[in-house]
Amino acid sequence: MKNINILIVGVGGQGTLLTSRVLGSLASKLGYDAKVSEVHGMAQRGGSVVTHVRFGDRIFSPLIEEGRADILLSFEKMEALRWIHYLKEDGMLIVNDQAIDPMPVITGNAKYPDDILNRLINRISNVFIINAQEIAKEIGNIRVSNSVLMGVLAQHMNIKKEDWEEVLSSIVPPKTIKENLKAFKIGYNTKLGCEEGARLNDVLE
């Protein structure tokens, strides 16, 4: 199998690490070589965070290079734009339609750009946009929005839905398994518009 590079970005505290743990476990369960790289410490405190997930037959570097990510999964829309140069030419972007103001915006020293989604669509042909926290709120647990995003991601990867569900259930807190599986299912079944319509699993296989 060709190596797959997934860059997960967001804001410290949004739960990006849980998603990378699920992907890492999934990859090793399926017998792939896998590397996951994350940053701890100061970078986590509400700052911009990034996790690199790579798996395939043989992985050397734990990091994805600029211009080489197959998929960019962004938990926040401005962060998608910040990391967009990591996507390869025909890469896919999955973005959560949520805005979190950074401190320079809160203090009035900068403005949160109001045309982010348009800029993303103009630059990338494979864009999927979903409002995951709205779905999570409906389910009744705001914290399961990352499972909604994983559901969308799962639509575009050649990994069985059952494998995702099994690994997800083994990693989330036991009390929240039901809510997380529901969130995953909604994400998985939501048909999102994509400008070019190409499915990444066709590209990857």
Added chain:
Amino acid sequence: MIELMLGNQAVARGAYEAGVAVATAYPGTPSTEITEYIAKYDEIYTEWSPNEKIALEVAIGASLAGGRAIVSMKHVGLNVAADPLFTVSYTGVNGGLVIVVADDPGMHSSQNEQDSRFYARSAHIPMLEPSDSQEAKDYIKCAFELSEKYDTPVIVRLTTRVAHSQSLVETAEPQPITLKEYVKNPNKYVMMPGMAKARHIVVEQRMKRLTKDSYDLDINKIEKGNSSIGIITSGVVYHYAKEVLPEASYLKLGMIHPLPKDLILEFASKVDKLYVLEELEPVIEEQIKSWGIQVSGKELFSVQGEYTANMIERAIKGSTVNMKQKEELPNRPPVLCPGCPHRAVFYNLKKLKLTAMGDIGCYTLGALPPLEGIDACVCMGASIGMAHGFEKAKGKDSSKKVVGVIGDSTFIHSGIGGLIDIVYNKGVSTILILDNSITAMTGHQDNPSTGRTIKGEITAALDLVALVKATGINNVRVIDPFNLKESEAALKEEIERDQPSVIIFKRPCALLDKSQSSPLKIDSEKCTSCGLCLKLGCPAIQKKEEGMVIDESLCNGCKLCTQVCRFNAMEGVDY
């Protein structure tokens, strides 16, 4: 069994499989998880020590007693532990002694980018460097074997990308914890000049023997490829290079001090063009050049920051993938969490226009706008000595405008000595101890003031008030920083005093405080959008077009903003 493991977790597994008896550390990113994982093995005595020097000394004692010991720290921690480090090189070991040090190229969570390899060279201690989690585990075991075979401490160097990346590890059965016999031997263990002179000779012989034997050491590997390009490298950089130059020939060094000179000469003679790929300082490159060998290194790369695969491809092949343009966007710096007790202190420091000598911890984030409450930050414990020096240079009256700001764990680590200095040398500084009852920035580790050990056992809790009084400080008070008015009055009173004083601002870390209530809301009828609440720099309070808004998903109901708002516009609380 094969498992996906963090590099730090693999180090812990290696210690377990090597039959380690004692593990010590002071937390520091990116090394912290090593000791947290070791603490999960019931068989291994594990402790958070007050600082890295003590951690190493405890490990030396354990080694002397005949057990295998491991001590872990970040790069700047090794500065603190440098004193015992240089001399334990002379005494050698009884049970194996391994020092794990995690460097932070790129400074993801550090105040400098120093290269620990210089310590190995100047202290004459062998150093190993793994490139992924499997090697992290294997090299720890190898390090213990080398330590006992050559009677030397061994340093294992990690970098952030090895410490904080997960990769697959094949685990093995642990060997039992055994104790070697302790035999009194003053000539080996008492380092007075007469004995130390003799031991220095032993150290030199040991390093010569290691250099010779390193030719056959299996962690130094030649991978034959195309002979036109030869690459000498170690650590994670090996993987960056393999990613973009799979066809090249490699000499991958597992032991980076002493260097396997004969192996390097042999490798150099077989390739047309030789490169050294090493992050930070040209440590390997300069040694090879000193042997009269032509090699390319730092003329192609910077001593600053991390290497990347693209960077290596560009430097050696002259090309890389087409880069997409980066976007110009507002920065997203790290911030103090909603509900953080430090926020209240910095709000008052700014209001009173005080100059603050800061320290290492979450509170360093108080330097950023809008709080801007810290003027300087150098290293662990420095705030107290710096405040004292500031006063001594500018005169007593300056102390009425200057404070030292330090955390509970940092004060215990190396702040207490500064306080003794102030009292002894008749200083009048005011020192603020921000006591959130945990070592927070590194991910909530216990320390001597929390009353719990790393294993979660109840123990004696250090009484900070009694400790401060014992230094001779007569003016100590404990204040809840969330009482803004009382805090402000206390600050004014103590800085005016012609005596040294300490204010302990005590309130638990917001991430651990279970007492906090539900999120607040802004009453748009009452809110005038004056923006006063924004001066707190709380990420939950945001100014939108419709006025001030509290983000419910971020607010933890600490109510600090209700003390700042003049219009009682925050709802959901009793005024």
